[in-house]
Amino acid sequence: MSRFYVPTGSVKGKTISISGDEAHHILDVMRLKPLEKVVVFDGTGKEYTGFIKDAKRKSLTVEITGTREVPAVVNIAVTLIQAIPKKDKMDRIVEKATELGVNSVMPVVTGRTIVDWDEPKRSSAAERWRRIAREAAKQCGRTDIPQIGDVRPFADIVSTFGTYDLAMVAALSDGTMELKKALAGFRGKTIAIAIGPEGDFTPDEIRDALSAGARPVSLGPRVLKSDTAGPAVLAILDYELSR
Numbered sequence: 001m002s003r004f005y006v007p008t009g010s011v012k013g014k015t016i017s018i019s020g021d022e023a024h025h026i027l028d029v030m031r032l033k034p035l036e037k038v039v040v041f042d043g044t045g046k047e048y049t050g051f052i053k054d055a056k057r058k059s060l061t062v063e064i065t066g067t068r069e070v071p072a073v074v075n076i077a078v079t080l081i082q083a084i085p086k087k088d089k090m091d092r093i094v095e096k097a098t099e100l101g102v103n104s105v106m107p108v109v110t111g112r113t114i115v116d117w118d119e120p121k122r123s124s125a126a127e128r129w130r131r132i133a134r135e136a137a138k139q140c141g142r143t144d145i146p147q148i149g150d151v152r153p154f155a156d157i158v159s160t161f162g163t164y165d166l167a168m169v170a171a172l173s174d175g176t177m178e179l180k181k182a183l184a185g186f187r188g189k190t191i192a193i194a195i196g197p198e199g200d201f202t203p204d205e206i207r208d209a210l211s212a213g214a215r216p217v218s219l220g221p222r223v224l225k226s227d228t229a230g231p232a233v234l235a236i237l238d239y240e241l242s243r
Helices: 021-029 089-099 119-141 156-158 180-184 203-213 226-242
Strands: 002-005 015-021 037-041 046-055 058-070 077-083 106-107 168-169 191-195 217-218
Touching: 002 021, 002 119, 015 021, 015 046, 021 058, 046 156, 077 089, 077 156, 077 226, 089 119, 089 226, 106 119, 106 156, 156 203, 168 180, 168 203, 180 217, 180 226, 191 226, 203 217
Parallel strands: 002 037, 077 106, 077 191, 168 191, 168 217
Antiparallel strands: 015 058, 037 046, 046 058
């Protein structure tokens, strides 16, 4: 059965109003017709089953026949703090992070980040990543959508480390601990993991992160690319925290 997303507020009583790009996808791409069954979610944890009742050129209405609340796979909120890699690699990171259950992604610029975007470029990129997160949530069966933050300097994010039950920064420098050791005995509800750019975080950035309460962790004996490290860590956390 086809699955679609609508913004919060589109569900009213026993009907769901769909317009814009999603209506175009349903009517023109999928070519669904009235009375065909669909599944719809609005990012609040609920999933609705129903059928297309009325279809116009650019909008349609779904009659709800069933509602269910889908429990979270894990009850720990994981935030990925990701230095933006070059080209379009961040698109894939957001997509895979969504599939792996991340709660939020914070794209950051660090001292060694290669990309150099002005504010309009940063804003348009963040909106694109939010669309990618919505599409990935549709595909993988999530009923919630991870929050994708605006692009910010890493220095601004460091001050938030103390708000997490566990904050970690992946580093190639000496003095790191194994990720498994950092997670040993964890009983909290919130985790943040910071992944650096090509070339790693600068020594000053690592020092500031540790001063703010983050633990320095190693991702193993091999040096992972920036766009590999984030999804790899999230897969490990998904496994470790779901048991």
